[in-house]
Structure formats: structure tokens, C-alpha cells
Amino acid sequence: MFKEFVEIFLLLQLFTGCSFQQSLPTDASYVVGVVEFRPELLNMDIAGRTAKHLKKYKKLLRSKDAKLTDIVVFPELTLNTLMDPVPVPDPSDSIIPCVPNSSELISQLSCLAIDTGKYIVINLSESFECDSLPVHDPRPCDPSVPHRYNTNVVFDRNGTVIARYRKTHLFREPGTSVTYQPEVVTFDTDFGVRFGVVTCFDLLFAEPTLELVKLGIRDFVFPAMWVSEPPFLTAVQIFESWAYGNDVNLIAAGTNYDPSGSTGTGVFNGRNGAVFSFITGESTRKIFPVRVPKLPSSPSTPLDNDSETVSGRFEGSSLEQVYMGKDFPERFTTVLIKPEQALKMFNRTVCNGDFCCQFHIEFETIYGRFVSHLYRLAAFDGVRTFQGYADAHVSFCAVITCLDESLASCGLPNHNSSGYLKFNRLSVSGDFIANGTLAMPNSLDNKFHSLDAKHYQFYSTVDYPNDRQRAVLTLSRTMANLQTFGIYAFNHRDFDYFIPDASPPQEDSTTTRPPNEDDDGSATAVKASAWILGLAALGIVRSTIL
Template identity: 45%
Template sequence: QLMMGIHELRLSCVLLILVIVGPQSGLQHSLPTDPTYNAGVVEFIPPPGEGQPKAKDGLRRVKNIIESNLTSGLDILVFPEYVLNDYSLLTYVPDPALNIAPCDVPNYDFILTELSCAARARQIYLVIHVKEKVYCANDPLPVGHCNVSGINTYSANVVFDRQGRVISRYRKTNLFRYEWYSVNVMPQPQLATFTTDFGVTFGHFIGADFLFWQPAQRLVAELGITDIIYAAHWFNELPFLTAVQLQEGWSFANDVNLLAADASEPSGQISGSGIYAGRLGRLKAVIYEEPTTQLLTAKVPKHAYRQSYQAPPLPTPELVLQVP
């Protein structure tokens, strides 16, 4: 009886600890009342090849990052443009108004299904770029004629919430060079936004959109968005169009937080990612001479709490372990 009493006492203590602190595997999320949120952007080496092998390789590496310890505690994670599928393996994207979690719907393409499940498992907001397809019969809006295949193609950002639901989608407006041959655009630029459980509303866009009034400046000037997500495959060009230079300048000029994720192909003049806090300055930024996959993280100050925010010291170069 004495041993049983000791056992019951130990069990009661364990249960009490679990009630008070929760399971150790639980992830701490930022709250609407917190002065900052935890953000990550990924400079990412695009996978080689094309079609399904390319998509599977890119997806495997994307999931490795999402599932790694480095993302523990992040509220939101952003990947660049052109890191998954190409135009030979398009994917459908559900209407965000339906709040569908592809993780629960097996008839969606494996790309969306696995990303949805990964976001849910990690309890993180996930922003990633895909090549989207839409049947012409279901898509009367785009500029230009339908492809002979009967399918319209879009360059799109997809946003998953912590439950793996698609809550926002943005279709690129300002196409770059060869994209005009294979990608549709909407007749009116979309102003894509979503609101998070940590009290921040984000706007998002892609690539060359950065240089135009619509949608980039309209999100800030007309909707008053203070936090912007930017997925890019940016071609650096001197003297005024290098990635980090442009990102930091745009964030400073508009005094908005900017989460910018770029692909990493320095041989093609493509590199440069960062997290910026408007007039408070750069929080993290990188640009590489060699192909590099790197996760950058920062505590980003919310605009409502800026008066009490103390900016970190200016960043200095440091050797950071890369994500495998």
C-alpha cells in the first residue's frame, strides 16, 4: 500500500506539471499582445531538372527546413519564387475563401498536400510560391487567350495557416521576360492580404511586382499594410537593382516590415534575402557569391509597439551553419 501511495503521488505530480507547463513538444506562438513576432525567410538553391523529379527534390528540401529545429518557435516562414514545380508540373490551388486544408483532401497534388501537412505539424504560417493551373472553363477572368490545353497558368504565392489551410493566394501581376509566353495575369492586380493569430495583417507579392505601383505600393498606400512578404527570384543588376539594396531601401522608404526570400543562383546574378523593420533598419540580410541555402530568423517589431521597441545592434558578418 505504501508503494502504491508513492506511485500515485508521483503520477499526480507528473499530471500537475503537464497541466501547468504543457507537453514539452508544444511550440510557443507569439500573441497579439506581444511587441514582436518571430519570422523566418529562406535563401534557397532551386532544385535542378524539371517535372516531378525537380518538384520532389525541392519539396524534400523545403520540408527538411520546415521540420528542422531551426524553425522551432517561428510564427511565419517564407520561401522564394521558383523553388518547387515548373510549368511541366502545375498544381491546383483551392480558393482561400473555402479554408481548405489539402492535408485532409487526398485528391490534391502531392505538392500542396505535403506542404499543408508540414505547416500543420509545425504549427506555422507558411508562404511558398507555386506554378498554378486553372481550367479555362472555371477561370473567365485572365488577360489573353486560353492555352490550347484548356488550362490557364499562374505564378502564385500560397499561404497556409497553422492548421495547414490555404488562407491566401496571390497571382503575379508584373511578369518578367519569358514569363509572358507561358503565364496568365489577372485583368486587375490582386491586393492579397491575410491576418494572423498573432495580430499582424500581411500583404504579399512576387518578383518584379516590387518595382510597380500595383500591387506593391497600393498595399501600403491604400490598405495601410505595415508588414509585407516578398517571394523573389531576383536578377541583381548594378547600380540600383541589387536585391538587398532594393529590399532595404523599399522597406525604409515605406517604413514597413519586409520579409524577403530570394533564390540562390549567383552564377545567374540571383541572390539576396533579408528581414527588415522599416526605419528601424535591417534585422538580417545576406547575399552570396556561391549557391547557398540559408534560413534567416528575427524578432520583428509590430508597428503598434514600436515606441517601446529597442533595436538590436547593427548586424555583423558571422558564420552560420547552413540547413542541410
């Protein structure tokens, strides 16, 4: 019956001259709707809570902001819960679950995809039975208790379930299962883009995320309920950093829930940086239509000029209400920058064990402004934990913010920057393990966005025989109100991976800061490439005065 309904519906669209397909394979871009969504509290009736969320989902998909979108991505854990999981069809069966007037959640979502004519990416709590597990899975499974996955399900414009991905790396999700082996999931679209599918905490690990990169996937849909952690892992900061490091499009839809520190939505266009970035402490349920350049592209790639999509870094409000986690600064090797020091141009090497970072800095302080924070040069190489849920080997070289002279204050969010100190020149470099390591530029301003990709240069060169990569990050304009500026790397041991080519610039270029930027109006022209090439000497400078 539902098949006949779908066929009749599609024929009606054809004969009335309506077409939901906005973008074509030959177009230079496509339009995505990314949703930031605040869920209801868990103190209400569960069935009523899910129904209320679904009603709002439908409203967003039928809103004028969704009009141009080809694909809409909803965030993690904002529809149903562990208490009301639902089965999800196997995509290999090419099922269209839509049944008119059905109360089943999957059926309603399928009908919604048909009704709106869009690809829809939804995160669900999925129920499963023990007999559905693959025969090679040796783990015990008790059929008398319920079992659940954290699952992304993708519907095409016809309402067909075309992809299903079960989250691999769980974070604070008791009662949720993972598959025996990580799933590597992709889906194709009628506008010529193949997407990889991952969820939230997966971003920090090799499988399946970097496995998809190795397969040549350049576009990722990414439902998330991210818990921000300065100085390196706040939401849109690490999203942009990861997309840049892999030179891919990352379509991130964020849960909006400040008590858990969850907010952060955006579209990140590889080495071109953020097309759109949003983070806020205010309750938000909104769809943002964003035109996404297909990769490979350049910042100068012309896109369709329309007034119905959004772009830019949206300044959030009430960010001080957002709970944020904390790194382990007591394990860092750091050197304090004293704003009153006479020498404001210096080179310095900072080592954490055998891992060393080079810094080349020129700064000035602005008379009359109070000292709202301090900066430290920081280096680290080792294994860290993510609140006990997983461990990872990370390495970084960075300038970070501290609220006072104590190490304990480093990495705490700085909401009251006076902009008293500005960096006229700032370069950071280090030698990282090559194979298995994703080394990324990582930056954060006082609005909790990354710096515009035009405002820095990043490159890495790989010495394959010695399994080393030299990474250099250079600020290309005067900048105040920095919270973080550096190179952050995940080393995935026993995973064969090399960072996509990011070669050093081949010729000199001059980058001049336009007026009226957020650097207090001090214009500075920087010979960016010459400045970078001069850093070679820093690799052998072991110490200088600070």
C-alpha cells in the first residue's frame, strides 16, 4: 500500500511541474540545512517528549528556511530516547517505510522525506534483537533485555532508508551498545555528492572516520551533542580544525543544551574554513540553510548569489552559561608571557619530554586596557583521557590563554577579554609523528569561533623514511582576543594514515589586514611566506631569552 502511495505522490509532483531537486551534479555547490535543536527535559512523559520533538522537526523541514535545501541534518539525541527506541530497516533492503497516517516514528520520518522532497539525516535511539547480530560477533547477548544503538538513519527524497550508521565511540551513554566492528557507511545523492556518516565523539578517532577519508570521501554528515572543552576542543573550533586537516566538507548539526555544554553547529569547507559557524548559550531550535562549495574548491570559487542561505560566524550570546569541560594543563610544559616585559619579540623552544615546539612571537600591549588574562607557550605529547570514556595520544604546540598566573587557570573559558595584548607576528611549529597522525591548525577567539582561514597559513611536510612530519602554523595578520593558536594532533597508533598534502607556499605573498577588523585598528602588512620560510632556523634554536 505504501509503495502505491509513494508512486502516486511522485507522479503528482511530476504532472504539477514541481521538482524538489534544487542542485544538480554539474553544480559547483549544494544547499544543506543544518539544525541546532534544544531537546525537552527528560522529566516529561517520554512518548509525549518524542512526539513534541517530531512535531518541531516537521515544522523546521516545512519552514521557508528549508526551502532551498537538498539535504537536512539533525543533531544527536534530540528525537527519541533510550526509553523509546525504534527498529531501523536495513538499507540493503531498500525499504520505504512510509505508511500514510501511521503512528510509527520511522514511517512518519519516511513520509516526511517524501512530503518535503529532501534527503534527511536523523539520529535515533535504535532497538535491535540479539538474532540480528552478525554470526561472527562472539559477544554474549541476552535476549531477555532490551538492546539499543545510537544510530544515524538517512532517507532519500523518495523516503527510502538509504543509510544506517551505528555510533562507534560512545560518550556518557550507559545502556547503549556498539557494533562488533566499526561500520564504514556512505550514501550517494542525486546532486553528485557521496557522503560519509559519523557521529559526535567518533570525530576524534581513526575508525571509522579517517577510514572514510582514506576511501576518498570529501563530504561528511555529522550529528553531534558535543561537550566543549577549551583550549582545543570546543565545538565549532575542533569541527573546523578537523575539516581543515583532512580538507573535507564537514556538515555538523549540534544539540543545544547548555547544562551539558552542548552547542555548536556549522558547515566547514576544508582548507577554506567555515562557511557557517554557530555557537550560543541561548535556547535554540533553528534550521540554517547553507550553500556548500563542492570540493575541491578555492575561496574564490564563484557560487550562486542568493539571499535565502546564510554564511559567516554568528556571534552567540550567554556563552558564560554553557558548561565546559577542562583539559589537563598541569601536564603541559609551559612558559608564561609577561605582558610587562621589555622584550616583546622573541624566539623560544619549549619541550615536553623529547617533543619540542618552536615559537616566534612579536606582540604589543595596548595602553590603558586592563590585563584580563595571560598567555602561555604550551607543549605536550602523551596519552590523555576523555573523562574516562576513552583515551587518545595527542601532541600539540600552542599559545593558550590562562585567567591568571596559575596553571590551573589555563584552558578555562575567557568571557571577558579586554583585548589588551595583540600579536603582530605569531608562528608555531613542531615535528610530529607522520604515519597515523592528524596534525591540524587549531585556533579560538574570544567569541569561541576559530580564526578565519584567511588569517593564518598552515603547512606540513612529511619525511616518510623517518616517519616525521614538520608542521608550521603562522598568523598572517595582527590579531587580538586570541584564546588559542597552535597545532593539535591526534596520533592513531597502528592506523596507516598520512595527512592530506599541505605543501608550504612556493612564493612570497603579502597579506594586509583590512581596516575595521577586531584587532583594534592597527594595520599590519606581513610578508607571510618569507616569515614562514624564516622559521626554518627555529628548528635548531633550542633556547633564547623570553
